[in-house]
Amino acid sequence: MSVAPQPPAWLAAVLAALAEGHDPATPPAWWRRVDGELDRLAGRVPFRVVYDWHARVLASASGSDAGRRVGDLHRRALAGDRVGADEWRAALRPALRELYRAAYPYAEARAVAYANAEVYATANGYGPDEVAGFAAHYADLSTGANAEAFADANAIANADALAGALARADETAYAGTYPAALVRAYALAAAHRAGAAGAPRVLWTAYGRLADALAESLSRVSD
Template identity: 40%
Template sequence: MTDELGVEPIAATAGLDVAHRWLGNTVWPLLGQDELARLHRSPLGRTEEEWRAALIPALTDLYRRAYPYAEAYETASSAASGFAVKHGYSEAEAKAYGESYAAMNTDANQRVHAEANARAVASLAAKAFTAGDVDAYAQTRPGAMVRACIAVAGPEARDRLATGLRDALSP
């Protein structure tokens, strides 16, 4: 029997079957990452490199989209504009300076945040998935990923994630 993506579910690595079902049936489909969802639905025999190669781009996208860009931009712009005014810039010049600074600063922070978190989590998850190690998976801080998913998909995603977890717990 195949799922809605045409993948036949296979028993997951012992110990992480619930995590694989939840990630494969709920989390990654919610985020539009169907290829990664397929990997979770057929996790046996995957290498660390294969997991890492699939996880890094998906996690980078998740963390980039979850970054509180508008809030960070406003904070940086306001601080830089205030700095410029204190140093003799006109209001218009200070505003332009603040916006320029905020764009460069926030873009860089968002990129670094996404890449660093994705690489760290992907490395830990790849090891956990390959070994079927529940304790290693806990090191990926799944709760942080849930918060990122909600930031990206909206508050209504909370119910979908919870329902998906409940379904994964009772196959």
């Protein structure tokens, strides 16, 4: 009886995250493609797949200069150039800050902040116009500050961890950077940029694009 090849830990984590992002009633089409590639490779997935996947989809998802700089580093690494940790870190921080800022659920967080401020103002005798003005001001200030803090903290922590793993092409270290969380952030950012993160199909589409690109990256590996 043959045993199905097991992917490396980083890829298993990524696949688990991608599996969350599809219509429960419809098995994802990409799953068969990935299984086929893993069978072909007997589970031996080189680290270059990480560079290829990030270069073609993840690093360029925002279309910004920061994203393109990270994409260029992935393409250099894919071509065999050794990129040092400091260079990775310097490029990753602004790109990840953009990513996590876009991934933050701003609309939902602002609605909660507005509702809480509205209750407070009403309970403290504010007039109708004052209630609305206070609630909007508070919601904008608090949500903006929280979104910026979220983006900054995640960018610093993740850039530092990713820089070392990418510089060394270390799959164990890369698995320790929680790549599943990065997948979710990319999908959420794409959905928010599309202006419909609350629509399940928009989020499923974002996950599907990431998964299709991963299958394509695996297909580029010679067995």
